[in-house]
Amino acid sequence: MSAPLKPPPDLDRLCVDTIRTLAMDAVQAANAGHPGTPMALAPLAYVLFTRHLRHNPRQPGWPDRDRFVLSAGHASMLLYASLHLAGYDLSLEEIKNFRQWGSRTPGHPEHGLTPGVETTTGPLGQGFANGVGMAIAEAHLAAQFNRPGHVLVDHRIYAIVSDGDLMEGISHEAASLAGHLRLGKLIYLYDDNHITIEGATDLAFSEDVAQRFTGYGWHVQRVADANDLAALDAAIRAAQAETARPSLIIVRSHIAWGSPHKQDTAEAHGSPLGAEEVALTKAAYGWPTDAKFLVPDEVRAHFGGCVPRGEKLQAEWEARRVAYEKAFPDLAAAWRAALSAQLPAGWERSLPAFRPEDGSAATRSWSQKVINALAPVVATLTGGSADLAPSTNTLIKGGGDLEAGSLGARNMHFGIREHAMGGVLNGMALHGGVRPYGATFMVFSDYMRPSLRLAALMKLPVIVVFTHDSVGLGEDGPTHQPVEQLAALRAIPGMTVIRPADGPETAEAWRAALLNTAGPTLLVLSRQKVPIIDRSRFAPAAGALRGGYVLAEAAGGKPRLLLLATGSEVGLALAAREILEAEGTPTRVVSLPSLEVFARQDAAYRDTVLPPGVPARLAVEAATAFGWHRWVGTAGDVVSIEHFGASAPYERIFQEFGFTAENVAKRARAVLARAGGA
Numbered sequence: 158m159s160a161p162l163k164p165p166p167d168l169d170r171l172c173v174d175t176i177r178t179l180a181m182d183a184v185q186a187a188n189a190g191h192p193g194t195p196m197a198l199a200p201l202a203y204v205l206f207t208r209h210l211r212h213n214p215r216q217p218g219w220p221d222r223d224r225f226v227l228s229a230g231h232a233s234m235l236l237y238a239s240l241h242l243a244g245y246d247l248s249l250e251e252i253k254n255f256r257q258w259g260s261r262t263p264g265h266p267e268h269g270l271t272p273g274v275e276t277t278t279g280p281l282g283q284g285f286a287n288g289v290g291m292a293i294a295e296a297h298l299a300a301q302f303n304r305p306g307h308v309l310v311d312h313r314i315y316a317i318v319s320d321g322d323l324m325e326g327i328s329h330e331a332a333s334l335a336g337h338l339r340l341g342k343l344i345y346l347y348d349d350n351h352i353t354i355e356g357a358t359d360l361a362f363s364e365d366v367a368q369r370f371t372g373y374g375w376h377v378q379r380v381a382d383a384n385d386l387a388a389l390d391a392a393i394r395a396a397q398a399e400t401a402r403p404s405l406i407i408v409r410s411h412i413a414w415g416s417p418h419k420q421d422t423a424e425a426h427g428s429p430l431g432a433e434e435v436a437l438t439k440a441a442y443g444w445p446t447d448a449k450f451l452v453p454d455e456v457r458a459h460f461g462g463c464v465p466r467g468e469k470l471q472a473e474w475e476a477r478r479v480a481y482e483k484a485f486p487d488l489a490a491a492w493r494a495a496l497s498a499q500l501p502a503g504w505e506r507s508l509p510a511f512r513p514e515d516g517s518a519a520t521r522s523w524s525q526k527v528i529n530a531l532a533p534v535v536a537t538l539t540g541g542s543a544d545l546a547p548s549t550n551t552l553i554k555g556g557g558d559l560e561a562g563s564l565g566a567r568n569m570h571f572g573i574r575e576h577a578m579g580g581v582l583n584g585m586a587l588h589g590g591v592r593p594y595g596a597t598f599m600v601f602s603d604y605m606r607p608s609l610r611l612a613a614l615m616k617l618p619v620i621v622v623f624t625h626d627s628v629g630l631g632e633d634g635p636t637h638q639p640v641e642q643l644a645a646l647r648a649i650p651g652m653t654v655i656r657p658a659d660g661p662e663t664a665e666a667w668r669a670a671l672l673n674t675a676g677p678t679l680l681v682l683s684r685q686k687v688p689i690i691d692r693s694r695f696a697p698a699a700g701a702l703r704g705g706y707v708l709a710e711a712a713g714g715k716p717r718l719l720l721l722a723t724g725s726e727v728g729l730a731l732a733a734r735e736i737l738e739a740e741g742t743p744t745r746v747v748s749l750p751s752l753e754v755f756a757r758q759d760a761a762y763r764d765t766v767l768p769p770g771v772p773a774r775l776a777v778e779a780a781t782a783f784g785w786h787r788w789v790g791t792a793g794d795v796v797s798i799e800h801f802g803a804s805a806p807y808e809r810i811f812q813e814f815g816f817t818a819e820n821v822a823k824r825a826r827a828v829l830a831r832a833g834g835a
């Protein structure tokens with residue numbers, strides 16, 4: 158293994174101060190940003206990047222690299238300065254363009270934009286959970302693929318977390334899960350600087366963090382002075398040596414360290430220091446006061462050593478990989494396939510073909526069958542539920558329980574920790590090698606929403622199964638009945654929400670979810686049984702892949718009325734169509750399992766499904782109408798729910814809320830009258 162870079166002592170200080178001054182200068186030039194924390198934490202980044210991180214700046218995608226997460230994303234200049242100096246493809250020009258339009262140095266780190274940025278951070282606590290997900294993925298793959306004498310997967314996950322990260326609930330959930338799973342490769346450095354935005358942390362934060370993490374089963378150490386490189390180094394080494402528990406290193410630091418007037422002030426958190434204070438601080442560092450974005454040659458040379466060190470580390474790993482390929486060709490092929498995120502050839506043949514004779518069932522039950530049909534073929538499919546698997550129907554039969562000691566198993570148990578589940582799924586997807594899915598009741602999507610939003614922002618191929626998708630869940634009542642969640646989830650840019658109507662559409666929904674590698678997919682499934690759609694009479698479910706399709710054509714092929722529906726309400730629309738057709742109204746039923754996918758189709762296709770010349774349109778969905786008006790137009794209407802639900806058997810609820818074939822037909826007649834089509 159390659160030795161860490163060892164500079165003379167004064168060079169250490171020069172390197173650390175270069176990170177500090179780059180951060181100060183960039184924030185000052187942008188006249189926006191957070192200078193204080195990069196100044197305080199520069200020694201941590203320096204020690205990590207030059208001595209501990211097993212990374213190759215020239216190959217940021219090397220699969221066995223250590224991951225580094227800056228969970229305190231507001232301190233982004235700490236990361237950008239470190240990446241620049243370590244030799245990543247991030248020029249000094251980019252540092253000078255911090256926070257500017259089109260730069261690769263945005264206000265908060267964005268994954269996919271800047272090489273070396275492992276995850277998008279900014280919403281505090283998310284990075285913490287992402288790191289846990291990465292560590293789970295690492296341990297899962299290590300358990301699946303490493304063999305005695307042949308270690309293919311062996312890397313650590315480092316993160317810098319702040320007071321804000323530790324205050325946010327998601328980090329509590331994720332820390333508890335990480336301790337439970339004994340993720341020994343996780344090493345978090347906590348910036349204990351006693352400062353947040355409103356002032357000193359003791360305004361709102363007085364718990365004993367060390368005791369809390371000890372209670373979670375973490376290995377906890379303290380470093381009294383962030384500038385003590387030897388102590389930092391020793392603590393990191395001790396954390397590396399601890400393989401049975403995640404590690405927290407509590408580092409006492411001073412925000413805006415060295416700034417004569419701003420050190421230890423909340424002001425230094427989120428405002429530029431000011432030109433005068435920048436000069437005073439540089440003077441205090443013994444830095445040329447008029448130099449801007451200065452990288453001394455010896456610093457450039459020393460940090461530059463990260464590249465040959467990284468290349469050597471990767472070459473050593475490549476040699477191990479070649480030996481592995483020779484010793485275990487089949488496993489090696491499986492590992493390559495997992496990493497490439499390619500689905501195995503012919504996997505779609507495993508999708509079950511459900512028929513009317515299979516009987517009626519809830520879409521969650523059809524989903525269970527699909528998961529278990531796919532699991533043997535799609536070996537990367539790994540996931541679980543937030544303690545609701547018997548209800549979400551998401552267990553992989555024979556997949557084993559992913560637990561400490563059996564981390565290679567496929568059924569995850571997130572516990573009742575929906576938010577951490579969201580962040581962990583994102584971390585697993587970011588890590589790669591697994592296709593993660595989560596599950597819970599649809600109403601609790603609210604508990605995961607910040608992570609779902611980040612999954613969409615990062616375009617992560619995460620799948621979440623949301624069951625109990627409407628008032629149709631019945632007796633549990635309004636606390637458990639989603640009403641506005643469908644609209645809220647559809648509102649997230651880049652999100653794909655699919656609400657299938659029956660077994661065949663559920664199989665198509667899973668097909669679409671697995672094929673969607675450009676963002677998250679949410680499968681919205683019913684608790685109650687749904688009617689069987691007779692596919693010998695109506696269109697095949699394959700149309701679901703286009704988001705919407707003509708399920709039942711109007712008699713004579715010329716509709717005067719369009720009924721639009723999703724999920725469990727499609728059966729209702731078909732029943733209403735029978736009534737309307739019997740009355741002589743040619744009625745087309747359009748199944749729209751995914752409004753987003755449908756919206757992405759070309760206009761020509763959309764117009765064949767929803768002909769512009771037919772203004773009489775009625776949508777039926779047991780949720781708020783928000784978002785439907787685009788599809789029904791000004792002449793159209795929506796049978797919806799604009800209030801919270803109620804506790805009762807679902808048949809009664811549907812009846813009371815107007816979700817009956819008779820009421821849909823009645824509302825349709827009103828639409829026809831208004832649209833002049835009756």
Ligand SMILES: Cc1ncc(C[n+]2csc(CCOP(=O)(O)OP(=O)(O)O)c2C)c(N)n1
Pocket residue numbers: 194229231232279280281282319320321322325348350352353354412426
């Ligand atoms: C979820 C979330 N809430 C609020 C914020 C706004 N915010 C950014 S930094 C910060 C306080 C940070 O304090 P700390 O974590 O101690 O960082 P430091 O001041 O030490 O840099 C807040 C409230 C945020 N980024 N994310």
